[in-house]
Amino acid sequence: xxxxxxxxxxxxxxxxxxxxxxxxxxxxxxxxxxxxxxxxxxxxxxxxxxxxxxxxxxxxxxxxxxxxxxxxxxxxxxxxxxxxxxxxxxxxxxxxxxxxxxxxxxxxxxxxxxxxxxxxxxxxxxxxxxxxxxxxxxxxxxxxxxxxxxxxxxxxxxxxxxx
Amino acid sequence: xxxxxxxxxxxxxxxxxxxxxxxxxxxxxxxxxxxxxxxxxxxxxxxxxxxxxxxxxxxxxxxxxxxxxxxxxxxxxxxxxxxxxxxxxxxxxxxxxxxxxxxxxxxxxxxxxxxxxxxxxxxxxxxxxxxxxxxxxxxxxxxxxxxxxxxxxxxxxxxxxxxxxxxxxxxxxxxxxxxxxxxxxxxxxxxxxxxxxxxxxxxxxxxxxxxxxxxxxxxxxxxxxxxxxxxxxxxxxxxxxxxxxxxxxxxxxxxxxxxxxxxxxxxxxxxxxxxxxxxxxxxxxxxxxxxxxxxxxxxxxxxxxxxxxxxxxxxxxxxxxxxxxxxxxxxxxxxxxxxxxxxxxxxxxxxxxxxxxxxxxxxxxxxxxxxxxxxxxxxxxxxxxxx
Numbered sequence: 001x002x003x004x005x006x007x008x009x010x011x012x013x014x015x016x017x018x019x020x021x022x023x024x025x026x027x028x029x030x031x032x033x034x035x036x037x038x039x040x041x042x043x044x045x046x047x048x049x050x051x052x053x054x055x056x057x058x059x060x061x062x063x064x065x066x067x068x069x070x071x072x073x074x075x076x077x078x079x080x081x082x083x084x085x086x087x088x089x090x091x092x093x094x095x096x097x098x099x100x101x102x103x104x105x106x107x108x109x110x111x112x113x114x115x116x117x118x119x120x121x122x123x124x125x126x127x128x129x130x131x132x133x134x135x136x137x138x139x140x141x142x143x144x145x146x147x148x149x150x151x152x153x154x155x156x157x158x159x160x161x162x163x
Numbered sequence: 164x165x166x167x168x169x170x171x172x173x174x175x176x177x178x179x180x181x182x183x184x185x186x187x188x189x190x191x192x193x194x195x196x197x198x199x200x201x202x203x204x205x206x207x208x209x210x211x212x213x214x215x216x217x218x219x220x221x222x223x224x225x226x227x228x229x230x231x232x233x234x235x236x237x238x239x240x241x242x243x244x245x246x247x248x249x250x251x252x253x254x255x256x257x258x259x260x261x262x263x264x265x266x267x268x269x270x271x272x273x274x275x276x277x278x279x280x281x282x283x284x285x286x287x288x289x290x291x292x293x294x295x296x297x298x299x300x301x302x303x304x305x306x307x308x309x310x311x312x313x314x315x316x317x318x319x320x321x322x323x324x325x326x327x328x329x330x331x332x333x334x335x336x337x338x339x340x341x342x343x344x345x346x347x348x349x350x351x352x353x354x355x356x357x358x359x360x361x362x363x364x365x366x367x368x369x370x371x372x373x374x375x376x377x378x379x380x381x382x383x384x385x386x387x388x389x390x391x392x393x394x395x396x397x398x399x400x401x402x403x404x405x406x407x408x409x410x411x412x413x414x415x416x417x418x419x420x421x422x423x424x425x426x427x428x429x430x431x432x433x434x435x436x437x438x439x440x441x442x443x444x445x446x447x448x449x450x451x452x453x454x455x456x457x458x459x460x461x462x463x464x465x466x467x468x469x470x471x472x473x474x475x476x477x478x479x480x481x482x483x484x485x486x487x488x489x490x491x492x493x494x495x496x497x498x499x500x501x502x503x504x505x506x507x508x509x510x511x512x513x514x515x516x517x518x519x520x521x522x523x524x525x526x527x528x529x530x531x532x533x534x535x536x537x538x539x540x541x542x543x544x545x546x547x548x549x550x
Contacts, residue, residue: 007456007460011460024462025464026463028463034459040466064244156204159200160184160187160200161184161197161512162180162201162202163201163288
């Protein structure tokens with residue numbers, strides 16, 4: 001069963017819209033087994049969502065993203081969890097990771113403009129009690145995201161027929 | 164003017180694949196899609212390419228030893244030990260070649276005296292028969308049968324043997340049928356081979372691409388290693404076709420003679436490719452497994468689709484081909500493939516390109532993304548509707 005779960009996960013990680021019947025054929029199991037496995041994994045929180053990869057740069061919608069290194073003072077009893085929660089509850093924050101190395105939290109952020117992101121950092125993030133310092137890195141170009149190369153070539157370089 | 168050409172080569176039929184390739188090229192239609200290739204759709208894994216680039220940066224641009232880098236030969240022997248429990252001496256029993264195809268050619272040249280008979284089970288890869296003919300051998304074709312899932316049986320082999328038989332070619336996992344030989348099948352034919360004191364040339368280029376049990380080499384069957392030339396390479400397992408790198412392991416006396424031909428004809432296999440191949444063997448297991456899983460999903464999908472359409476298709480457990488039957492449409496493979504190409508702009512290879520007994524079948528490659536396979540299958544569906 002773990003094998004099937006693994007195969008389902010690696011497949012839907014690349015294409016969450018895959019037809020269940022087709023997935024069942026490809027894995028050599030029944031459609032019911034696939035549907036059950038998906039439902040179980042949703043309940044268990046293994047599958048946390050079915051998002052869409054979007055290259056916003058190709059749209060007319062303006063988006064600015066930044067990665068922010070945050071150094072904080074961990075709090076007694078709660079460690080980093082309390083401060084992480086305060087940060088991740090902001091809707092403009094898209095991810096928060098606790099990181100080993102020179103700083104503590106890596107926060108990624110999305111805003112409409114540079115100004116908006118800058119404002120968030122200076123007014124909201126930096127003013128939190130336990131935050132010692134921040135360093136903001138604006139994303140200039142996205143080459144690869146979630147395992148997907150943004151401007152990938154699609155043509156088949158092979159000869160059309162070969163032995 | 165005098166006859167400029169060798170009669171031997173003039174008398175060899177051009178490859179049936181070539182003919183089909185020419186039609187596709189001549190159509191020059193961008194809408195033509197193909198399930199006709201015999202090479203992986205994946206790029207060579209990046210860490211392997213990177214190692215090739217690194218070797219160039221370091222200026223490793225010279226010939227290697229004739230037999231190939233000892234480091235690579237050692238890794239190959241480690242690999243054969245780890246995967247198939249086969250023991251070979253990297254110095255005396257291993258030769259790096261320009262693809263598995265060079266090993267086929269020079270293996271035949273090292274073994275055959277004119278008039279020797281070579282047993283070739285068909286359908287099979289296109290080069291065995293012409294290469295055998297070039298050595299003055301007499302090819303003896305065994306027509307494999309769909310009802311045996313295109314495996315070679317001891318009975319079929321026995322029937323083809325004469326006092327002149329010297330060599331048996333064993334092309335499994337098979338291009339074009341996708342057939343495999345399991346241990347019990349190999350044991351059955353090994354008995355016959357030993358009894359008649361024959362040599363085997365086992366082309367195991369698709370060894371990593373099996374979908375039932377792990378591949379078994381005939382060299383693993385007791386009494387067989389000393390009479391087997393095991394041919395393999397990097398093209399299929401690591402998606403490295405363009406690097407042109409293969410190898411052959413076998414009895415020291417045969418490898419010694421093959422090395423002689425290789426040294427005069429080739430000098431050595433491409434150096435950059437050899438460095439990249441060391442990396443492939445050291446750190447490539449994960450990539451092979453990932454690609455194998457992808458092929459396996461496509462294979463299941465295609466077999467299912469063909470059966471849905473109502474085309475008989477035995478379940479292939481090796482390589483990356485399915486071999487559906489078109490017998491119920493009352494057309495030859497050639498007609499079917501040509502019409503499919505002209506009417507639905509889908510290129511597949513007629514089974515006859517791999518031997519006369521491929522009549523009534525098509526070779527469908529699944530070295531394509533699922534999306535491409537879906538598009539192609541809908542064209543076959545449309546075509547079959549019109550019949």
